[in-house]
Amino acid sequence: MSEIQIEIKNCNNIDFAVISLEERKLNIKFAPNGTGKSTIARAMLLGLKEESTLSELMPFKLRKENPENKQPKVKGAEALKSIMCFNEEYVSQFVFKPEELISNSFDILIRTDAYKQKEQEIEELVRNIKQLFSGNQELESLIVTLKEMGNAFKLSKTGLDKKSTGMRGLSAGNKIEHVPAGLESYTPFIQSQNSVNWIDWQTKGYEFTELSDNCPFCTSHAADKKDQIKRVGQEYDKNTIKNLIAIIGVIEKLGDYFSDEAKERLTTITTLKEGIKKEHEDALATVKKQIDNFTENLERLRTLSVFQFKDGDKVAEKLPAYKLDLQFFSELKSNKMQDAIAPINASIDAVIEQAGQLQGKINLQRSEMRRVIERHQKDINEFLAYAGYRYAVEIAGEGEQAKLKLRHVDHGEHLSGGNQHLSFGERNAFAIVLFMYECLSKKPDLIILDDPISSFDKNKKYAILEMLFRRDAEVCLKSKTVLMLTHDVEPIIDTVKSLSRKFGNQTSASFLRLSFGEISECDIAKDDVQTFSQICKNALASEKDDIVKLIYLRRHFEIADNMGDAYQVLSNLLHKGNDKERGIDTREPKDAEDNHPEMEFAKFEEGCAEISNHLNGFSYPQLLSRVGDLNALRALYTASENGYEKLQIFRLIGDVENSVIQKFINETYHIENEFISQLDPAKFDTIPEYVVAECNKLVNGREE
Numbered sequence: 001m002s003e004i005q006i007e008i009k010n011c012n013n014i015d016f017a018v019i020s021l022e023e024r025k026l027n028i029k030f031a032p033n034g035t036g037k038s039t040i041a042r043a044m045l046l047g048l049k050e051e052s053t054l055s056e057l058m059p060f061k062l063r064k065e066n067p068e069n070k071q072p073k074v075k076g077a078e079a080l081k082s083i084m085c086f087n088e089e090y091v092s093q094f095v096f097k098p099e100e101l102i103s104n105s106f107d108i109l110i111r112t113d114a115y116k117q118k119e120q121e122i123e124e125l126v127r128n129i130k131q132l133f134s135g136n137q138e139l140e141s142l143i144v145t146l147k148e149m150g151n152a153f154k155l156s157k158t159g160l161d162k163k164s165t166g167m168r169g170l171s172a173g174n175k176i177e178h179v180p181a182g183l184e185s186y187t188p189f190i191q192s193q194n195s196v197n198w199i200d201w202q203t204k205g206y207e208f209t210e211l212s213d214n215c216p217f218c219t220s221h222a223a224d225k226k227d228q229i230k231r232v233g234q235e236y237d238k239n240t241i242k243n244l245i246a247i248i249g250v251i252e253k254l255g256d257y258f259s260d261e262a263k264e265r266l267t268t269i270t271t272l273k274e275g276i277k278k279e280h281e282d283a284l285a286t287v288k289k290q291i292d293n294f295t296e297n298l299e300r301l302r303t304l305s306v307f308q309f310k311d312g313d314k315v316a317e318k319l320p321a322y323k324l325d326l327q328f329f330s331e332l333k334s335n336k337m338q339d340a341i342a343p344i345n346a347s348i349d350a351v352i353e354q355a356g357q358l359q360g361k362i363n364l365q366r367s368e369m370r371r372v373i374e375r376h377q378k379d380i381n382e383f384l385a386y387a388g389y390r391y392a393v394e395i396a397g398e399g400e401q402a403k404l405k406l407r408h409v410d411h412g413e414h415l416s417g418g419n420q421h422l423s424f425g426e427r428n429a430f431a432i433v434l435f436m437y438e439c440l441s442k443k444p445d446l447i448i449l450d451d452p453i454s455s456f457d458k459n460k461k462y463a464i465l466e467m468l469f470r471r472d473a474e475v476c477l478k479s480k481t482v483l484m485l486t487h488d489v490e491p492i493i494d495t496v497k498s499l500s501r502k503f504g505n506q507t508s509a510s511f512l513r514l515s516f517g518e519i520s521e522c523d524i525a526k527d528d529v530q531t532f533s534q535i536c537k538n539a540l541a542s543e544k545d546d547i548v549k550l551i552y553l554r555r556h557f558e559i560a561d562n563m564g565d566a567y568q569v570l571s572n573l574l575h576k577g578n579d580k581e582r583g584i585d586t587r588e589p590k591d592a593e594d595n596h597p598e599m600e601f602a603k604f605e606e607g608c609a610e611i612s613n614h615l616n617g618f619s620y621p622q623l624l625s626r627v628g629d630l631n632a633l634r635a636l637y638t639a640s641e642n643g644y645e646k647l648q649i650f651r652l653i654g655d656v657e658n659s660v661i662q663k664f665i666n667e668t669y670h671i672e673n674e675f676i677s678q679l680d681p682a683k684f685d686t687i688p689e690y691v692v693a694e695c696n697k698l699v700n701g702r703e704e
Contacts (some may be wrong), residue, residue, distance in 0.1 A: 024480065095435075149250045159278075511679065536555055
């Protein structure tokens with residue numbers, strides 16, 4: 001398999017990093033918090049866009065002073081055409097919508113490749129019908145104008161709504177053609193193409209007539225004409241005239257598409273002097289109803305799809321109903337309209353001849369849809385049950401209106417969205433699974449999971465991993481190029497070692513170490529996942545310093561719950577001869593004021609003998625002297641090459657005032673928080689850089 005390399009420079013806390021990804025595998029990048037995992041994800045996403053978008057990742061240290069003009073840069077991402085990333089932003093924007101769990105449920109969950117193939121085959125059979133609409137400007141213009149005419153009038157319980165734009169234009173009669181007496185001198189303006197603007201201009205000007213007896217337009221004496229000027233505004237309203245002109249224009253555009261009788265009636269109605277009466281309203285209502293029904297039939301043909309046929313419908317019997325018959329549309333029964341619909345009816349006849357094929361393909365598509373719905377519901381609900389969530393999903397709704405709905409197992413009705421019902425963990429678990437389905441639908445070149453499962457318990461972590469990567473390749477992310485960024489080692493233990501066979505060798509794992517702004521990558525193989533007992537034995541067989549070996553040995557005894565004499569000797573030695581925590585003392589002679597009991601000499605000897613079996617040349621006095629020598633410990637600390645061993649040595653030097661750092665050191669010194677299996681902390685330096693840096697300050701500043 002080929003490898004993708006993404007180079008990242010000057011992005012937030014990362015000065016330089018090269019992230020390697022094996023294609024068609026799950027690439028797990030394990031790193032402590034603060035390494036820059038989210039920065040890596042963000043840089044890859046922005047790397048696909050214009051370079052200027054990377055500016056939001058400009059490191060703070062370069063924002064004020066940047067003499068070398070360093071800029072955030074990402075190389076290698078351009079080889080990827082699309083990236084999808086699971087993070088908090090995804091959860092907030094794309095899932096848990098009021099009416100469905102995820103936006104575009106149908107496209108994501110049902111419109112699979114197999115479904116699309118059937119859809120394309122059906123489209124081939126009805127293509128001729130749709131092609132009559134596509135690119136046919138005359139037919140498209142007809143539909144637009146018919147809709148405009150229909151929308152101009154609204155129906156109410158008593159007839160036409162008086163507030164609809166068409167009624168507003170016609171209710172007062174046609175005062176453009178019938179200019180009121182006394183205003184004849186304004187006829188050229190009222191009947192001009194800009195009559196609406198003129199009426200608006202003239203009406204606004206009248207507001208200034210009270211300022212003077214002179215005309216506000218020409219300044220000539222106009223005291224005797226004020227009433228006439230005022231009357232223009234009283235007789236004419238610009239919005240009414242605008243609506244009148246619009247409805248007349250629509251009727252004129254439809255023209256010969258109307259029957260001769262309809263044209264005559266509409267001409268009469270639009271040229272009435274006194275406004276429309278009940279019989280005129282009834283005539284307009286008839287035109288509106290017929291136009292709405294006719295337009296609906298045209299739209300149904302233009303958007304003809306399989307979902308217009310219900311389960312059980314016989315296509316051969318349903319298709320004739322799609323033909324357009326003008327005998328039921330008397331207002332539109334004209335030669336021009338007949339010529340417009342004749343090719344449409346002919347194309348429907350051609351499809352009827354292939355009704356058998358169409359029926360078969362529709363049945364296959366419906367069968368595929370049912371299969372997909374049942375499979376997705378089963379898979380998601382099994383995951384929810386295995387993970388311990390008392391919720392189930394259902395894909396509900398007809399055809400393209402199908403949506404993924406949520407319900408509680410103790411409640412039969414669908415719940416709205418999910419945000420208000422689900423806990424934080426439940427939302428994240430749902431969101432990850434829904435994200436998987438969206439990835440399967442959109443097929444991005446790279447899928448990024450930004451710390452997706454660290455907050456879950458062990459059972460839920462594995463349930464999510466199993467859902468994402470172990471099912472059939474058709475319905476999971478197996479064999480997809482996936483980058484999982486995590487500070488949790490458990491996914492590596494599960495996929496690389498414990499359950500590697502079940503994951504089919506589909507995982508590539510590595511550790512990311514941030515040091516002085518640069519990220520280095522260390523591959524994690526199956527043998528790298530070890531029990532701590534193995535790690536301790538390997539350390540004892542190495543060339544490490546004897547003090548470091550004894551630290552590992554003490555931990556070996558601790559994890560084996562072997563708290564015998566050897567453990568007590570080591571504990572005392574590493575506490576510099578006085579283990580107040582355990583109340584033992586090997587110092588000779590005994591201090592009279594010391595309240596701790598002595599460790600019996602015989603037990604001390606037996607403990608030393610057992611230690612010698614693990615460490616040749618073990619000398620308690622010699623090592624006690626070194627442990628008590630601050631300069632020797634500082635030299636050993638400085639010589640140590642990894643943070644884990646530095647922290648163990650640091651603990652021998654002394655305590656830290658910072659309680660957070662002290663807690664971190666204590667938890668690496670004792671075994672309570674370790675896994676049964678883990679990565680060798682000496683090889684995979686998991687100690688955060690800031691913790692080591694704090695210890696460095698204290699060691700370098702501590703005097704003997």
